[in-house]
Amino acid sequence: MLGGRGASLFCTYWLVSCLATGGRREAALAVFERANAYANDLGLLAEQAEPATGELMGNFPHALSHADLVNAARVLAATAAPPATPLRSCGWVHGLRCWTAGVGSKR
Secondary structure, three states, X not given: OHHHOOEEHHHHHHHHHHHHHOOOHHHHHHHHHHHXXXXXXXXXXXXXXXOOOOXXXXXXXXXXXXXXXXXXXXXXXXXXXXXXXXXXXXXXXOOEEEEEEOOOOOO
């Protein structure tokens, strides 16, 4: 890119959302996985990343990149095909509702 600037990660996650809602979910998943690969060992993202080297650039950590990662994941989940096996509740784990696929009695 001109001017030594990297690719905007939050805009990349906007692209993921647009691709997924536009019916190109497989392409959206590929872009999503590639963007997620730029996270550091703690899972933190910067404002930008240099595609050629993977170097994180700009503000770090960047809240908007993380917020748009979550939103893109939400959009991908919403555009996914329903599971082949219905989900059923398996109760509460660490204060969160747990869901499992399969048949049988509830725990």
